Amino acid sequence: MSTPLLEVRHLKKIFPVTRGAILRRTVGQAHAVDDVSFTLDRGETLGLVGESGCGKSTVARCVLRLIEPSAGKVLFRGEDLLSCSRSRMRDLRRYMQIVFQDPYGSLNPRMTVGQLVAEPALFHGLVKGRREAGQRVGEMLERVGLSASYARRYPHEFSGGQRQRIGIARALASEPDLLILDEPISALDVSIQAQILNLLEDLQSDLGLTYLFIAHDLSLVRHLSHRVMVMYLGRVVETADRDALFESPMHPYTQALLSAVPVADPRKERLRKRIPLPGTVPSCVDPPVACRFASRCFKVQKVCTEQDPPLEPVGENDHRAACLFAEPARLL
Amino acid sequence: MAGGPLLEVRDLAAGFDSRHGLVKALNGVSFVLEPGERLGIVGESGSGKSVTAHAITGLLPSNARVTGEARLDGVDLLQMSKRKMRHVRGERIGMVFQNPLHCLNPSMKIGAQIEEVILAHTDADKREASRRSLELLDQVGIPSPDRSAQEYPHLFSGGMRQRVMIAIALACKPQIVIADEPTTALDVTIQAQIIDLLAETCKAYGAAVILITHDLGILAGFADRIVVMYAGRVVEQGDVDSIYYRPAHPYTLGLLRSVTRIDEARRDRLVPITGNPPSPVLLPSGCAFHPRCPYTQPVCSERVPPLELKGGIDHPAACHFAEEVATHRAGDAVQ
Numbered sequence: 025m026s027t028p029l030l031e032v033r034h035l036k037k038i039f040p041v042t043r044g045a046i047l048r049r050t051v052g053q054a055h056a057v058d059d060v061s062f063t064l065d066r067g068e069t070l071g072l073v074g075e076s077g078c079g080k081s082t083v084a085r086c087v088l089r090l091i092e093p094s095a096g097k098v099l100f101r102g103e104d105l106l107s108c109s110r111s112r113m114r115d116l117r118r119y120m121q122i123v124f125q126d127p128y129g130s131l132n133p134r135m136t137v138g139q140l141v142a143e144p145a146l147f148h149g150l151v152k153g154r155r156e157a158g159q160r161v162g163e164m165l166e167r168v169g170l171s172a173s174y175a176r177r178y179p180h181e182f183s184g185g186q187r188q189r190i191g192i193a194r195a196l197a198s199e200p201d202l203l204i205l206d207e208p209i210s211a212l213d214v215s216i217q218a219q220i221l222n223l224l225e226d227l228q229s230d231l232g233l234t235y236l237f238i239a240h241d242l243s244l245v246r247h248l249s250h251r252v253m254v255m256y257l258g259r260v261v262e263t264a265d266r267d268a269l270f271e272s273p274m275h276p277y278t279q280a281l282l283s284a285v286p287v288a289d290p291r292k293e294r295l296r297k298r299i300p301l302p303g304t305v306p307s308c309v310d311p312p313v314a315c316r317f318a319s320r321c322f323k324v325q326k327v328c329t330e331q332d333p334p335l336e337p338v339g340e341n342d343h344r345a346a347c348l349f350a351e352p353a354r355l356l
Numbered sequence: 357m358a359g360g361p362l363l364e365v366r367d368l369a370a371g372f373d374s375r376h377g378l379v380k381a382l383n384g385v386s387f388v389l390e391p392g393e394r395l396g397i398v399g400e401s402g403s404g405k406s407v408t409a410h411a412i413t414g415l416l417p418s419n420a421r422v423t424g425e426a427r428l429d430g431v432d433l434l435q436m437s438k439r440k441m442r443h444v445r446g447e448r449i450g451m452v453f454q455n456p457l458h459c460l461n462p463s464m465k466i467g468a469q470i471e472e473v474i475l476a477h478t479d480a481d482k483r484e485a486s487r488r489s490l491e492l493l494d495q496v497g498i499p500s501p502d503r504s505a506q507e508y509p510h511l512f513s514g515g516m517r518q519r520v521m522i523a524i525a526l527a528c529k530p531q532i533v534i535a536d537e538p539t540t541a542l543d544v545t546i547q548a549q550i551i552d553l554l555a556e557t558c559k560a561y562g563a564a565v566i567l568i569t570h571d572l573g574i575l576a577g578f579a580d581r582i583v584v585m586y587a588g589r590v591v592e593q594g595d596v597d598s599i600y601y602r603p604a605h606p607y608t609l610g611l612l613r614s615v616t617r618i619d620e621a622r623r624d625r626l627v628p629i630t631g632n633p634p635s636p637v638l639l640p641s642g643c644a645f646h647p648r649c650p651y652t653q654p655v656c657s658e659r660v661p662p663l664e665l666k667g668g669i670d671h672p673a674a675c676h677f678a679e680e681v682a683t684h685r686a687g688d689a690v691q
Contacts, residue, residue, distance in 0.1 A: 075543040183632045213400040214570055218614035218628030225625070240544065243573075243618035247626070267621055284548035285618045286573030290596045292619065293577035298552070301545045304513050356619035 027102045029201060029234050030064040030087065035096035037082050041309050052309040056082045057093075058258040066201070069228065069235040071249030071266070073242055073281075077305055078255040080238045084204045087236070088120060089113055100202070118148040121195035125207035127187035131179040137190055138175030141165065144198040164193040169223060185216035189223065196227070204236045209244055221247060242285050246270050254278045257316040258308050260335055264343035272352035274338045274345040277317050282355045296355075315347070323349050360430060361388040362531060362564055363412075368424035370404075370411045376637050378421065381407045383588045385424075386663070389532065389564050394555070396579030396596070397568045398611075400633050404588040405568045409534050413449055414441040428532075447477045450525030450563070452554070454537040456517035460509040466520055467493070467505025473527045492523040495557060497549075515546035522554060526561055533558050536568045551578055572615055576600060584608050587634050587644035590663055594671025604666075604673035604682040606649045643676070651677050651684075 036059060041052040057079040064070050072080045086093040089105055098105040100116060108116065121144070124130040131140055141164050142157040151157045162172035168189040179187055188208060195203055205224070209217045221244065227233055239245050245252055246266060253263040254277065262275040273279045280299040287293055301320050312318070318328040327348060335346040370382040382404045389395050399405040410416045412426045412433060426433045433444060445451065453459050461469055470489035474480050480488065486505075493501035496519040509517055518538055525533050535554060539547035551574055558565045567578060575582060575596070582599040584592040584607065592605040603609045610629040631648040634640055640647050646656035655676055663674040669682050 075545065185632060213633060214572070214611055215400060215614055215629035216632065218616070218626040219630075221616065222626055222628060241616075242544070243616040246618050246620075247616040270618065271621075281545060282618065284545040286548070286551075286571070286577055287617060287619050288572040288576050288600065288612065288615050289617075289619070290576045290600050293573075296577070298548055301549075304515065304546075 026066075027099075028063040029066045029068075029101060030236070031097075031099040032063070032083070032087065033061050033097040033099070035060045035083065035086055035098065036094045037079075037086055037091065038094045054307075054309045055258050055311055056308060057086065058308075058311075060096075060255070060258075060260055062253055062260070062263065064202070064234055064236060066234055067228070067232050068251065069237055069249045071245035071252040072236060072238045072255065073240065073245050073252060074255035075240060075281075075305060077257075077308070079258040079308075080255050081206055083255075084122065084206055084236060084238055088117065088122060088204065090122075115148070118144070118150075118198045119200050120202040120204065121198060121200040122204040122206060123188070123191050123195050123208045125210055127184050127191055127211065128179075130191055131187060131194075133179055135178075136175065137161075137165070137177055137179065137182075140179070140190065141175070141193045141197050144194060148198050150198060160197060161193075164197050165190075167196065167227070168193045169219075183216075184212050185219060188212060188220055192220075192223070192227070196231075200233070202234045202236065204238070206238045207240070210239065210241060217244070224248065242270075242282065254281065257305060257311060259316055259346065261317065261347070262343075262345040263335070264339070265341050268339060268341065268343050270356060271354070272339070273355065274343065274350040274352055275317075275347045276321050276323050276349075278345075279353050279355055280320075280322070287356070299355075317347075323347075325349065362391045362393075362429065363389040364425070364427045365408075365412065366425040366427075368408065368411055368426060369422070370407050370416065371421045372417075373419040373421070379636050380639070381588055381636050382411065385585070385588070385590050387583050387590060387593060389566065391531070392559075392562055392564050394558075394565045394567065394578060394580045396575035396582045397566060397585060398570065398572060398575055398582060399585035400570055402587070402633055402636060403585040405585050406536055407588075408585070409451075409536050409566065409568055413445055413451065413534065414438070415445075443477065446473055446530070447528045448531050450528070450530040450533045452518070452521045452525050452533065452535040452538045454540050456514070456521045457509065459521060460517060462509055465506055465508060466512070469509075470505075470520070470524055470527055473524055477528045488527070489523075492527060493520070495526075495560075496520070496523045496553060498523075513546075514542050515550060518542065518546075518550050519553065522550075522557060526557055526563070529561055530563055532566065533563045534566045534568070537570070538567075539574070540569075547574070554578075572600075572611060584611075587639055588636060589644065589674060591645065591675070592671070592673040593663070598671045602670065602682060604669045604671070604678040605645075605675045606651050606677075606681050607645050608673075609681060610648075610650075643674070651675075651681060653677070 037057040039054040040050045042048045043051045074080050085091045138161045141161045145151045145160050151160045161175050165172050249266050252269045254261050256277050262278045280301045283299040315328045315333050318324050333346045333348045335344045338345045338350045366386045368385040371378040371380045397405045411422050467489050471485040474485040490501045498504045539550050579596050581595050586607050592608050613627045642657040646652045661674045661676045663672050665672045666678050
């Protein structure tokens with residue numbers, strides 16, 4: 025078997041919780057990401073889902089070392105990123121780019137679209153001089169469905185969907201292998217979402233890109249991903265091939281999550297039953313050693329509050345779930 | 357006005373004075389709301405769905421120019437004095453907005469904020485108001501109401517704050533609750549709880565609901581009737597099944613085709629609506645949807661199609677070619 029493009033092993037990120045402005049002291053540890061492992065093959069899309077605060081964006085930022093992980097390994101093409109020097113890391117980032125959620129906040133308003141898109145290519149020395157850069161910008165803009173003439177304009181002149189295209193063009197400019205898509209579609213209007221989804225698909229098949237796709241909207245994830253990983257409170261609770269996850273989810277949390285997503289089909293919607301999720305997500309500061317979902321789980325038993333369930337195989341094709349009572353359910 | 361609709365909106369138009377001149381946000385919106393009914397207004401950003409809600413409740417800023425009628429039990433709200441309008445809001449129309457943190461007073465205890473509404477709009481004394489507020493907190497599912505009433509909004513999560521907003525909206529037993537994107541900022545599991553709560557409590561209070569959203573999924577399970585808006589106009593309206601299963605406007609059809617569905621193994625490719633929603637400053641001539649419409653003909657850029665009932669379609673749609681759209685889509689919208 026060839027090396028996967030990205031391999032994450034036992035990744036942990038602990039943020040200290042401090043109190044006091046002058047005499048700062050640590051009063052607890054927030055386990056934002058706790059022992060997350062996964063692999064991502066070339067050309068594959070891994071969907072990372074979970075509610076706010078589950079650690080999905082922290083995983084993405086740790087992979088790029090935009091924040092420093094507390095423990096674990098991140099292997100990119102077999103090379104351990106966490107032991108790389110800063111300059112090596114800078115070089116490697118050429119191959120791993122990120123597209124952010126907010127197309128308004130992530131583009132510098134004082135730079136022209138041309139400057140924005142050319143910057144990564146110039147930085148990594150892929151183009152030299154103005155002419156080459158201009159040419160690259162034109163190619164990239166056309167690649168994402170924009171006119172090359174937009175290069176002279178500023179981000180504020182564009183709509184949300186167009187800005188997201190600019191963000192994608194910028195990410196593509198350094199010819200990356202891996203694109204981390206951090207909620208790239210959530211802020212867009214429904215009619216625009218489909219355009220961007222199609223664009224991402226085309227880019228993947230044309231350029232052989234690999235995606236780590238982070239989203240809270242499960243229907244987008246079902247559409248774009250090959251494999252899906254569900255996170256809850258810093259942990260992976262279930263991972264499976266796309267259709268297996270949506271058609272026979274095993275973990276009670278995945279089941280509750282799927283049952284909460286509305287379907288644009290009135291007759292179906294009237295017949296559906298929701299699995300109630302009482303309370304809210306508990307704090308990840310000093311979480312329990314047992315199952316983290318126990319406090320809200322409809323299947324909870326005494327043993328769940330005593331024992332930490334490992335992420336174990338529960339089905340074909342490496343379908344795994346971290347639940348002592350994992351059992352398939354049909355919800356859609 | 358016994359037997360008439362609860363709320364009747366007719367030819368509602370709204371514009372804003374700006375440096376670009378008058379920017380028209382609404383161009384003649386008409387719909388009715390029956391007592392106890394659940395109406396969904398769906399549209400993308402800039403379609404005018406929120407402006408409609410704000411115009412009806414007299415909450416538009418001072419640079420707004422509003423014309424038309426919005427009759428609540430026969431009385432036109434748009435002609436009402438500001439003072440009377442203040443009583444209508446709260447007593448007869450309750451409101452729930454997208455961001456509860458902006459709507460709750462950060463320096464006032466939760467209980468006191470609900471009491472304030474009750475004291476302002478009813479004859480209840482302090483003690484009665486306090487008893488009512490605890491009862492409301494309990495009804496909207498706030499754990500240990502006695503204690504929660506003494507807390508400040510920042511201690512509550514987004515979902516909990518939205519529950520408090522619903523309690524405030526219902527405090528004076530209104531006839532209508534208008535919820536403007538109440539769950540957009542919430543996680544999907546919390547969203548489901550809030551929508552269910554809204555449905556249950558409004559039913560218990562006998563209030564009609566106008567739910568404004570961009571999410572066709574939410575409305576599928578919630579609404580009795582749907583109003584689809586585009587560029588400041590109603591393009592189609594009808595009962596929920598006819599809109600989802602028999603859309604007659606190309607925009608509605610496009611929306612239904614372009615949503616990704618969690619309950620379906622993936623289809624080959626999504627069929628997006630091309631282009632972008634228009635800016636209200638620069639509306640296309642004729643039918644505002646024509647530059648993005650696959651059915652467009654020369655007449656579409658010349659004449660605005662009225663919202664009317666056409667042969668063979670069970671609900672009104674504002675399209676010159678509604679019949680063609682309705683027959684073409686045969687089977688490929690929602691199964």
